[in-house]
Amino acid sequence: MDWLDEVKWDREGLVPAIAQEAGSGDVLMLAWMNRDALAQTAERGEVVYWSRSRQRLWRKGEESGYMQKVHEIRLDCDNDVVLLKVTQLGQEPGKTSIACHTGRHACFFQRFEEGAWREVEPVLKDPGAIYR
Amino acid sequence: MDWLDEVKWDREGLVPAIAQEAGSGDVLMLAWMNRDALAQTAERGEVVYWSRSRQRLWRKGEESGYMQKVHEIRLDCDNDVVLLKVTQLGQEPGKTSIACHTGRHACFFQRFEEGAWREVEPVLKDPGAIYR
Numbered sequence A, B: 001m002d003w004l005d006e007v008k009w010d011r012e013g014l015v016p017a018i019a020q021e022a023g024s025g026d027v028l029m030l031a032w033m034n035r036d037a038l039a040q041t042a043e044r045g046e047v048v049y050w051s052r053s054r055q056r057l058w059r060k061g062e063e064s065g066y067m068q069k070v071h072e073i074r075l076d077c078d079n080d081v082v083l084l085k086v087t088q089l090g091q092e093p094g095k096t097s098i099a100c101h102t103g104r105h106a107c108f109f110q111r112f113e114e115g116a117w118r119e120v121e122p123v124l125k126d127p128g129a130i131y132r
Helices: A035-044 B035-044
Strands: A015-021 A027-033 A048-051 A056-059 A068-075 A082-088 A110-113 A116-119 B015-021 B027-033 B048-051 B056-059 B068-075 B082-088 B110-113 B116-119
Touching: A015 A035, A015 B027, A027 A035, A027 A048, A027 A082, A027 B015, A035 A048, A035 A056, A035 A068, B015 B035, B027 B035, B027 B048, B027 B082, B035 B048, B035 B056, B035 B068
Parallel strands: A015 A082, B015 B082
Antiparallel strands: A015 A027, A048 A056, A068 A082, A068 B110, A110 A116, A110 B068, B015 B027, B048 B056, B068 B082, B110 B116
């Protein structure tokens, strides 16, 4: 059986894909993949998601230059969640990587504190300078 | 505005929630939360998911004893994914924790290798001994 057939795609043909930074272990983001996105990710060695808002394949970094190099692709016990071990490219060497379109390291920059969501991570680069 | 109203629940009233082990940084699992699950998780300090298969609230560990203590609750840039920093409870002190119902440390034990999914993580405890 084709490895792509073993994935339990949801009724929209998607699965959630978590990107975890290989070096730091940080969870960078979660986006979605359809069959083509996962196939291309495996083939290219760089992450391709399915953009639900734009309804098209989205090569991560195609606009920002912040691509994700794939080290491992994993599947969970229910075959319906993908975990990617990646190197987040695009930032200058030695600097904290940027995965989030807000110019932050990771997308999970809001922390629940005393009944509210607080932004607790810095913007490393102005998004206006990332998306020209 | 209520912090729970800021979450963008999908059309089924759910968001994906990633559980990451606080000490190791390992991504343990992804499950789903509805409004009640997230509210109870914040209030109890232990993770409560929404079981899509059973269509009811699922206090993680309610059967296995393998509960998840919450350290942080984070929300992503689109307000539609939750990241939980947790301590995975239930295993004997000093031993690798068990989050997966298969008796493994984490749910992501299948790795893509040469065109196929391979099980690459050991079963730490017989599931038959976990779910009595």
